[in-house]
Amino acid sequence: MEIKHKIKYYINNGSLNKAKKICAKILEKDPLDIEILEALGYIFFNEDSYEESLSIYKKLHSQKRGNINYLEAIAKCNNELKNYKESILSYEKIVLIDNKNENALAMLGKLYLENSNYQLAIKSFVKLINNNPENFVASLYFSQLMINSYDVIEEKDYPLVEKTINNLYTNNRIAFENLEKISQKILFSKLFKEKLLNDDKGITVNDILILNNQLFYNSLRKNLITNIEVEKFLTKTRKFLLKKIINRKLKNIDQGLEKALISIAIQCFYNEYIWYYDQEEEELIQTLEEEIKNKSLISDNKIKFYLYILFSYKNNVSSEVRLIISELKDVINNDFYKIFIHNIEIENINKDKILSIGKIKNKVSKEISSQYEENPYPRWQSIADINEKEFDKVINTSIFPNNIKILNNQKALDVLVAGCGTGKVAIAAAKLYKNSHIYAFDLSKNSLAYAKRLSDEYRVNNINFYQADILEIKKIKKNFDIIECTGVLHHMNDPLEGLRALLSVLKDDGYLRISLYSTMARSLVRKLRIKIKNENIGLNKKEIINFREKMKVQFKKSNILSSDFYSLSGFRDLFFNLKEHTFLQKEIKDILDKHNLDFLGYYFRDPEIKKKFINTFNDDPKCINLDYWDIFEKNNLHTFSETPSFWCKKNNI
Template sequence: MNYISGPSKQQLDELVILSKQGNRKQAILRANILVNQFPNSYVLQHFIGSMHSQLNVYEDALIAYQKAIKLNPDYAPSHFNLAVALQALTRTNDAINSYQRAIELKRDFAQAHLNLAVLLEEKGERRRSIESYKKAIAIKPDYAQEFNNIGVELQKKGMYVEAIKCYEKATRLKPKFALAHYNMGDILMQINRNDDALYSYKKAIMLQPNYADRNSNLSIAFRNIKFSNPDREMQFFIKSLLDRKTTIVPSDISGAAISLLEYEPIILKLSKDKSSADISQNLKGVILELYKIPILIELLKSCPIHSLSLEKILKNIRSRILLSISKIKLSSEILIFQSALAIQCFNNEYIYDCSEIELNAIEVLVNLVNGKLNNGEQPSSQHILCLASYMSLYDYNFSKRIDCTPEIQEVFNQQIEDKEKEIALKKKIPVLEEITNKISSKVRNQYENNPYPRWITSAHKANPKTISDIVNSLKLNINNSSIIDVNHPKILVAGCGTGQHSISTALRFANSEVLAVDLSLSSLAYAKRKTQELGIANISYMQADILDLNKLDEKFDLIECAGVLHHMEDPMAGWKILKNCLKDSGLMKIALYSELARFDIIKMREEINKLSIEASDISMKLYRNKIINSDSDHHKLISISQDFYSMSALRDLLFHTQEHRFTIPQIKSSIRDLGLKFMGFEDHINVSNFQVNNTEVGDLYDLDKWNIYEEANPAAFISMYQFWCQNSAR
């Protein structure tokens, strides 16, 4: 029988389209059908091998490449791809032979020379390796891209040392190669070298600013970093990230930023005991010096400043502005600083206490402002900004009579317009059922008064991924794989607070439809406003108690419930209802307080109960001042927490109306009793630390081993246990 030599261009193009669409298995089926028609086509066998390689099915890839080579022994790309597959199967010597054969057939096959060099270097044959590198670079002098590509492949296979060497070679050849610096940052994060990763990310983003928007690791890299030297260039880098608004979580970067601020000469000077006198004698000069610090203004506007020394400085400046307001010579710099200070005080919910003298001065200033308004005049921007640093403008009796001028616009928008929007949105949020549980009602009242967390900007980037991609990236242990085929997941966020959680989930999962519920209408209105500001359309909000969610009569592919169950009267009752809302193969992410990690917090909550301290603003501020002035170790530890620096966070941390805590054995028992299966923790730092001593494949999913890890590291889960489980029902 005579066969046509090979498939048509149209037939081959159809295979390529299937491949580009990610339908590799379908492409293989289609190619095999064509093989029956064109059994002598080496092109088809080569294509089938490529598809198997992309699916990481290397044994099948070998068979296909060997068939292609038998049909056309002189086709160098088939020998090259065969070598890549052999390399993936750690058949190093066979891979070397195949690379060498590819080079014999195509002397200028630069990629084959380069891959051969990498293998020879791994074998310790340094002289031959250098020769191959030289040949590769001679053929293609600018070989940075290829080193980067090999680094990516090695990184996928977990060969981190070898991948780092490739990225180093790429950046030596091309120092301004942003992608290679970026990839270096990613791999350094994987091996827990966060400090080094940060500088690689910095190089990449300074070269290519848009890379900041694609990097979810950047916030993690900044966490827990404290700079030991002044670094103005790093300040400008941090400022550029804060300026972008949605690139990074400001609270993640603030610790690093504050450590840089503490090296500034003016801040060092003001941190001394006599700082009050320095501020009083030269208020304008102090403000102008602070204004010049690159990151200070933007940081003040982005999140609460968690530093007692900076808090003392800011409190003193706020007081001196108020008490000498008639003597201050105005300038644009001073008004910008005052605006940033007012925003900072609003962000921390006016956690700074004030003296009797200040209270009297505020009363005088309020009367002055009202007097001007009664006379048909507008008060000065300086007066308005000063008052806004002590109380939200919306809460003053003159708020509806002041005009929004350019100098006060940011403060006006935040403290008046946003509040009015939230009041209007509250009326439109649907209610599932009236909340009747006594504990749920108490918790709701807490968050009506103190919506938590109050956030300004966050790292909300639209880079959605499929469930399959996320499961693979987190290395979750799937029990029922049907969930990864869900292309339009229905997601429930149970306890969404002020919207950070619901927004990040909606942007994380591709083609998702999110229902976000919470007890507090104030929190939901805040969340709805931020969602609208960001233009996100796939979230619906509803007021509901978890205890009533069975009345939804809906099942969800994914349910996320972070930091909520431990505030319920009976956490297991709530967890059971959530499980009943989950589809048979559905996934659930839970976050719970750790009994071990909250040891110092437990001690302080007992202290608060013993002293019968109320959860009022005045009482909480008085107790906070006691902590600040205390020498007790557990008090000092609490003052380091970011939650110590805003009213809603402080209340959530120490004065919550209801709190349960868990241990890992309790979590294991609860998961079993609910008919769920533990899939793994979502916690980059703890997972990396855990794997240092737990190297077996199944260790990540062994809660007994995780319990041993936590007992050795009691503070490991201070930010809560955050883990995934799957409904094991079939």
């Protein structure tokens, strides 16, 4: 066997030491044998001897400058040695040589991200996605960066970022809500430039056509509009189109205008018709619906426009109107038909198939059930594609920098999602936990029907939905390895009674993930809830919308205007929920202590929070001291504004 083939043979069979000895002998005779140096560099790297490997690849690069393979090897060695600046320099050199090198762009993005250089990380992922829209890893990183770091994007980069976002909106493997803020920032910029945000300025057809682009349609169809100024422009646009159509002044509706009509209708459906409209519009809507019923006066080709504008104001239309839509299925836009007719039909079928466990007896549970039957929450549309993982990887990613060891990590998992609502957490769990079966229950059958439709769309088959009350959970006659209960306990009449019910079905070696409202973060919400009570504002939809309209002026620049502000179910959940309990960090500590639970760590979507915590309390590198979190929150009042979840487990000592 030729000596160099022998080296390859040993390497391929894992006999690195034998291969290394032969390489050393050859290099004694010829220290610059490139093939042997390459083999030795590879061997050292795979033996975790990164300094030696780096030295060899630097020698090789000095002989063949600009060689991408050597630069990549140097970058990898430096990365393992935590020489991140040097690693970044090597990948940057690769991109200068080949600006479409996917691996270099991906690694640059990750390294910039790990070193908190969000602007350069975003630029790397933008290049990568625009070169290859199918690159899922880059898409996932970019979409996650858009949650908290979208503000670092400069206006000059908007056109390229807009192209990236539109590419991602065609990718059903990411969560579209992550693109919400940057999409609307770019939309706002366009509206501002065109001077369309002036309250005194009327709307024209040309104004609407200015936004005749894919980002406009994607933002309205795939996300909630969560910008007050953009909302104002769209409500003015909706009124303008209503008046033009009812007065037959829109004789020729081109494709751009039709897309705008459909997009506004879909947006209004997803925000559950929370946008305000005046008495004039109310009267015009009634006239419009009557004209649709008397369809003989309108051609089939034009009646669809009447339907689009009608459904931008309401979807609780008569069966007569729904029948007309069904008859016009071939004329109506496919997205419109799916959302307003098909999905609702599927959910009605699903609702009848949902099994119940026990009866809902508790008075507060019954009233909360009624709220979510009327307004299932949240009305989500997409979820990130998740690769299933062993449980230890899931929990340690969440509680990082804490790290725990899980015994029997390979076993099949029974997972309970208590209070699953419309199913987003349950479906994510079903996709995430390897070798698992999910039991998801909620008080509301309408919420469960929504969840079931989406679980079927995502082809998730390891999940069962049930209507049940946490207080009746023992009737399921099963104990669980993992229980997830986020956004639920703080709405119960007695949250601790709910916690004890969950613990009664949690295995001794099981893990619990919960979230509880923060007293400090909810202080303004609490004041507004008192105001609502004192002013006797009821749950009538019109009263809620009128109250919100006043708030839009009062709290225009306040961070209280979270995404919940922009949908009826979210707004109702935020301010009109029957029960709301809030907790200080020290109260959470007391609750966990009294129930013999060990706190394992919070999960924040913004990684900077834990970095700041560690800088403040460097004697708690695991971030698990709730007394410290209590102090931290007092100095950083918005820390828990997004109600992060935390993990805990039974202390069986």
